[in-house]
Amino acid sequence: MEKPSIPKGTRDFGPEKMARRNFIFDTIKETFQKYGFMPLETPAMENLSVLTGKYGNEGDQLLFKVLNSGDFLAKSTEENRKDYKSLLPDISEKGLRYDLTVPFARFVVMNRNDLVFPFKRYQIQPVWRADRPQKGRYREFYQCDADVVGTDSLLCEAENIFMICDVFKKLGIKKFSIRLNHRKILSGISEVADAPGKENALCIAIDKLDKIGEEKVYEELAVSGFSDKSIEKLRPLFQVQGNNDEKLSQISEFLGSSQQGKKGVDELKTILSLASVRPEAMKHIDIDLTLARGLGYYTGAIFEVKALEGSISSSISGGGRYDNLTGVFGLDGVSGVGFSFGVDRIYDVMEDLGIFPESALEGPKAMIAYFEDSFTDAFALLHDLRHAGISTEMYPEAAKMKKQLSYADKKQIPFVIMAGPGEFAQNVFGLKNMRAGSQDNLNKEELINRLKMQ
């Protein structure tokens, strides 16, 4: 006998975990819908032509490829078999989706004539990456994306911030910070540092600030080819402090005449002023010039969310604006803004804080415990209870009372209805509250009404 196993970096989710995960998913879904987003699902597999080249060289390596069916090897040429890169197109033309954004862009392009723009969609599906697993990093994980495409309005950014606040409030995560920055400010910074073309290297280095410290960032910049002079010009950047308005005026000064930078600052000011209609949301927003976010396609405001309580410090949500999402698929000029919740990490944060509500358990409300002689009567009562909308089950066989109650206990079913022949004859049932250990005698109607109210 071979011991069963699951692939590296994948997980099973048992009933308790699913109850908790569904609580998170449902909360996010409700919020997305409340803000007018419509659901979308795309296939697990995409054609490799859709996926490759969208995530950089690193990304292509992390794509799971799907082998063609049939005798694919026969179709390959001797020449191509020499190394795997040239062989690949012969043996694989499909891959598992790597994120939800690229399939979404593909969908928008394919359906551009039928969609109502601005188009708002949300999408909650698993994605796959052939990465090496680590703490909080899996080869299969869920993304919860919401994007709106076809408008430049900064209202969207403000709404994203509100959605984040709504979701975390509902989940019970009270202390979190939404770090906000702007890609054009970062461009402006690289202009000021006389290194206009090196924006990416600048972002990668700056993004590591809280992880490796200021001096190491300078070292990294030097390695990436920044001159000492450039680095020296960057120093004031790390001295920026104060509240959000103060930070923005300092960075405005730092950026001087940079047109790019000025536009970024102006946009952030607008977003802040829009967000100010909800003062409690403003408390979470934190302008942070060192926030870079890796994804290459962002061009406008970017933001990232971290929990400030508990021991999980990685980001639990994030997003930003992109000017040309669909350009690679031949549709230019579609601007959009989107963000995503990291469900796995939100789960970890909530577990760490012990804030999952008990109602997240998705078991039945009641169980009927009965005896051999009352099997048929119990089965009929079961139907009546379900018909009244009460989630109920009965133990499938007339086992010993101890066994039936123990089953209810383990499944954390809150109520057990004691229903033997005597009970049915007199229409008086024992309703046992498993939590309290107490028991009341009720007739069928009272029983149903009582359980409905619970």
Add this chain to the structure above:
RNA sequence: GUGAUUGUAGCUCAGUAGGUUAGAGCGCCAGAUUGUGGCUCUGGAGGCCGCCGGUUCGAGUCCGGUCUUUCACCCCA
């Protein structure tokens, strides 16, 4: 992709210097209690010691490989 690390019962983990029959706690099953779960007591089941190969009279223990786990880097949610 680079460098480490882990693997013993369903779970968490002991296992002395290589030496008969591999242990504990929790969980599971049964009974004490024939119509009442949790608590207690008694008993029981359950292990190719990750897998393959090597060293040895003898390997859970030492060596090599492989898979897996965890961690750092790269990158990322």
